[in-house]
Amino acid sequence: MIYLTRRERFNAAHRLFLQEWSDEKNLEVFGKCSNPNWHGHNYELFVTVKGEINPKIGFVINLKHLSKIVRELIIEKVDHKNLNIDVPFMLGKITSAENIAISFWEELEPEINKLNCELHCIKIFETENNYIEYFGK
Amino acid sequence: MIYLTRRERFNAAHRLFLQEWSDEKNLEVFGKCSNPNWHGHNYELFVTVKGEINPKIGFVINLKHLSKIVRELIIEKVDHKNLNIDVPFMLGKITSAENIAISFWEELEPEINKLNCELHCIKIFETENNYIEYFGK
Amino acid sequence: MIYLTRRERFNAAHRLFLQEWSDEKNLEVFGKCSNPNWHGHNYELFVTVKGEINPKIGFVINLKHLSKIVRELIIEKVDHKNLNIDVPFMLGKITSAENIAISFWEELEPEINKLNCELHCIKIFETENNYIEYFGK
Amino acid sequence: MIYLTRRERFNAAHRLFLQEWSDEKNLEVFGKCSNPNWHGHNYELFVTVKGEINPKIGFVINLKHLSKIVRELIIEKVDHKNLNIDVPFMLGKITSAENIAISFWEELEPEINKLNCELHCIKIFETENNYIEYFGK
Amino acid sequence: MIYLTRRERFNAAHRLFLQEWSDEKNLEVFGKCSNPNWHGHNYELFVTVKGEINPKIGFVINLKHLSKIVRELIIEKVDHKNLNIDVPFMLGKITSAENIAISFWEELEPEINKLNCELHCIKIFETENNYIEYFGK
Amino acid sequence: MIYLTRRERFNAAHRLFLQEWSDEKNLEVFGKCSNPNWHGHNYELFVTVKGEINPKIGFVINLKHLSKIVRELIIEKVDHKNLNIDVPFMLGKITSAENIAISFWEELEPEINKLNCELHCIKIFETENNYIEYFGK
Numbered sequence: 001m002i003y004l005t006r007r008e009r010f011n012a013a014h015r016l017f018l019q020e021w022s023d024e025k026n027l028e029v030f031g032k033c034s035n036p037n038w039h040g041h042n043y044e045l046f047v048t049v050k051g052e053i054n055p056k057i058g059f060v061i062n063l064k065h066l067s068k069i070v071r072e073l074i075i076e077k078v079d080h081k082n083l084n085i086d087v088p089f090m091l092g093k094i095t096s097a098e099n100i101a102i103s104f105w106e107e108l109e110p111e112i113n114k115l116n117c118e119l120h121c122i123k124i125f126e127t128e129n130n131y132i133e134y135f136g137k
Numbered sequence: 138m139i140y141l142t143r144r145e146r147f148n149a150a151h152r153l154f155l156q157e158w159s160d161e162k163n164l165e166v167f168g169k170c171s172n173p174n175w176h177g178h179n180y181e182l183f184v185t186v187k188g189e190i191n192p193k194i195g196f197v198i199n200l201k202h203l204s205k206i207v208r209e210l211i212i213e214k215v216d217h218k219n220l221n222i223d224v225p226f227m228l229g230k231i232t233s234a235e236n237i238a239i240s241f242w243e244e245l246e247p248e249i250n251k252l253n254c255e256l257h258c259i260k261i262f263e264t265e266n267n268y269i270e271y272f273g274k
Numbered sequence: 275m276i277y278l279t280r281r282e283r284f285n286a287a288h289r290l291f292l293q294e295w296s297d298e299k300n301l302e303v304f305g306k307c308s309n310p311n312w313h314g315h316n317y318e319l320f321v322t323v324k325g326e327i328n329p330k331i332g333f334v335i336n337l338k339h340l341s342k343i344v345r346e347l348i349i350e351k352v353d354h355k356n357l358n359i360d361v362p363f364m365l366g367k368i369t370s371a372e373n374i375a376i377s378f379w380e381e382l383e384p385e386i387n388k389l390n391c392e393l394h395c396i397k398i399f400e401t402e403n404n405y406i407e408y409f410g411k
Numbered sequence: 412m413i414y415l416t417r418r419e420r421f422n423a424a425h426r427l428f429l430q431e432w433s434d435e436k437n438l439e440v441f442g443k444c445s446n447p448n449w450h451g452h453n454y455e456l457f458v459t460v461k462g463e464i465n466p467k468i469g470f471v472i473n474l475k476h477l478s479k480i481v482r483e484l485i486i487e488k489v490d491h492k493n494l495n496i497d498v499p500f501m502l503g504k505i506t507s508a509e510n511i512a513i514s515f516w517e518e519l520e521p522e523i524n525k526l527n528c529e530l531h532c533i534k535i536f537e538t539e540n541n542y543i544e545y546f547g548k
Numbered sequence: 549m550i551y552l553t554r555r556e557r558f559n560a561a562h563r564l565f566l567q568e569w570s571d572e573k574n575l576e577v578f579g580k581c582s583n584p585n586w587h588g589h590n591y592e593l594f595v596t597v598k599g600e601i602n603p604k605i606g607f608v609i610n611l612k613h614l615s616k617i618v619r620e621l622i623i624e625k626v627d628h629k630n631l632n633i634d635v636p637f638m639l640g641k642i643t644s645a646e647n648i649a650i651s652f653w654e655e656l657e658p659e660i661n662k663l664n665c666e667l668h669c670i671k672i673f674e675t676e677n678n679y680i681e682y683f684g685k
Numbered sequence: 686m687i688y689l690t691r692r693e694r695f696n697a698a699h700r701l702f703l704q705e706w707s708d709e710k711n712l713e714v715f716g717k718c719s720n721p722n723w724h725g726h727n728y729e730l731f732v733t734v735k736g737e738i739n740p741k742i743g744f745v746i747n748l749k750h751l752s753k754i755v756r757e758l759i760i761e762k763v764d765h766k767n768l769n770i771d772v773p774f775m776l777g778k779i780t781s782a783e784n785i786a787i788s789f790w791e792e793l794e795p796e797i798n799k800l801n802c803e804l805h806c807i808k809i810f811e812t813e814n815n816y817i818e819y820f821g822k
Contacts, residue, residue, distance in 0.1 A: 007541070449561040
């Protein structure tokens with residue numbers, strides 16, 4: 001079993017808040033991440049898959065294929081976008097890094113499992129000091 | 138003459154556009170940076186000052202003082218904010234990295250020149266692949 | 275289950291040695307890390323916790339709370355300090371990265387387990403080429 | 412149980428191809444990695460071992476010993492070399508990062524297991540966007 | 549005057565040697581960089597241009613245009629290539645980082661000077677420990 | 686004219702203080718950097734030289750020679766040492782990054798100027814957020 005990881009990046013705006021709460025209540029719970037006029041990040045996304053090597057060609061999968069899937073299903077939908085407004089699969093969700101990771105897993109898993117591998121981990125850096133990992137359960 | 142550099146970071150939303158232009162025209166000129174619902178970045182800011190060493194204490198200036206000035210005059214005003222809406226000294230300007238650098242210079246120079254040094258360079262990374270430097274002229 | 279990681283940094287002096295050994299014996303076992311007049315590092319600390327998402331707010335825990343705990347219990351006690359002399363919870367221990375990781379685990383676990391999560395991993399970089407991970411057992 | 416990781420680096424040329432295939436077929440499967448005149452990388456290698464702390468000296472093993480083993484068994488054989496031609500233990504293998512990781516594991520495991528620890532993971536970065544991990548099974 | 553920098557990357561094989569010298573003589577002068585079967589690098593290229601801001605749009609130039617020029621004139625010709633054999637503008641030259649920097653300058657300057665800016669610096673990292681800068685004279 | 690830069694690293698302890706001042710006065714001026722029991726850093730040193738290319742071999746100088754000089758004259762004397770006590774050329778000086786940079790310049794310049802180049806810049810990172818540059822005047 002080999003684990004392969006591909007890094008992709010995207011730049012997006014977002015805001016953490018509950019619509020049913022006042023700005024004051026949102027500020028109390030989410031801090032400056034609830035600024036009503038949005039803020040943003042250079043997100044770094046690490047997608048890890050695992051599988052057996054195809055002995056003929058020495059690959060589990062071609063990382064270019066993995067990159068292509070991640071770009072089509074995720075990056076094109078979130079890069080230079082507002083995660084709360086512009087991204088169909090995030091609508092109605094709090095755009096915490098936790099929820100982003102789970103949503104990306106749900107988008108990627110069906111396509112990745114058609115390849116010779118399994119999705120293993122979604123890792124997201126929101127800043128150089130904070131990251132989230134999700135392993136699908 | 139010694140050059141000292143302090144790195145600070147901020148996370149902000151912005152959009153590149155001219156109000157007088159249509160979304161199509163803005164898209165043509167500014168590309169995906171003109172997305173109407175904003176996007177954002179983890180900006181990295183490097184402030185470089187230059188001066189003579191105070192021979193008694195071996196410092197040009199205490200970098201903590203420089204950091205304090207940069208945080209008060211810049212970081213507190215831009216971190217977790219929308220650069221187009223929330224930042225008084227950016228109002229009415231296109232929030233390109235070029236203009237951000239010049240505006241930061243204008244905010245910082247008067248305060249930094251009260252110290253035993255001169256502002257030398259404002260350097261801003263918008264992504265790991267792009268940065269801007271401004272030397273005040 | 276989601277894993278969250280927070281990075282913190284501290285700058286400290288230390289020395290690897292056994293008081294009962296001669297300088298020569300210490301040099302033989304610990305190499306230049308046993309220099310009698312100390313040396314030091316910019317340590318990087320990664321604290322990983324795991325837990326379930328609070329579905330209401332989309333968080334496992336607020337990473338600001340985690341950061342606050344790590345700063346109060348660890349960083350304030352080790353930053354700009356001598357790990358062999360100044361840090362109560364390291365006294366009498368060899369200040370290897372292994373022992374630092376275990377000691378940090380012991381300091382952090384009781385407080386972190388009061389939150390909606392469990393301590394999962396302490397990871398410490400001593401240099402860009404060396405790091406240690408401890409998972410509590 | 413403590414996990415220790417040592418980073419080493421090497422610069423090497425390689426090419427992905429099957430001798431039995433035409434250049435066209437190799438290009439179709441391996442893309443530009445099959446360029447007949449080679450290309451190359453600054454590879455980063457992370458070797459992770461695990462073991463119990465020796466309570467007397469606070470170490471699992473001295474990371475200098477681990478570094479020495481990795482340099483003698485791996486780095487001296489691959490650094491500034493052609494992985495397809497110059498490296499005895501890669502001969503006849505496709506020089507994918509997957510196969511490099513498995514081959515390094517096979518070279519290192521017998522020597523590392525003579526120390527007070529077990530080989531846990533071989534991690535190889537081929538570029539800043541791609542890495543492979545192998546855990547020995 | 550504003551300075552803009554764009555980072556691009558390429559992976560290439562090369563060898564330092566003089567055809568008229570024996571392998572022994574080449575080894576003496578160029579060290580392991582003269583290995584007859586090539587070695588390679590993940591090169592990082594930083595292209596810096598300088599110019600006045602277009603006040604209407606807040607840009608000196610669109611960094612996407614700069615990136616496009618660098619990719620077309622440089623990256624497509626050197627990425628996943630052998631710098632000694634595959635790159636027309638390097639033929640007959642020693643492929644030192646110095647010569648690479650000068651050659652890239654000569655390829656880029658005419659195209660960049662058609663934009664609203666001037667080429668200022670070519671910076672090339674061969675490894676994380678070595679880089680070269682060339683300012684055109 | 687080409688500029689070449691070599692990165693080297695060292696880990697050292699130090700303390701900022703004036704012997705003639707009380708601990709309180711030192712704390713007031715130097716902050717936590719004056720902790721009486723020392724602290725330390727992973728210093729990063731960038732040495733930049735400039736010169737003309739030797740057209741025969743495509744080098745200004747062999748960066749291995751530069752690295753050898755820097756290691757012999759600087760790194761061996763400061764690595765895993767106490768900068769205030771163990772380093773002859775720092776004795777009696779405040780071990781600020783400013784003074785370290787100037788002292789390194791004085792140690793390196795005579796030897797580097799015997800090569801086919803001139804010393805151009807000493808750059809020292811004390812932490813990831815602070816660095817000093819000195820150009821010899």
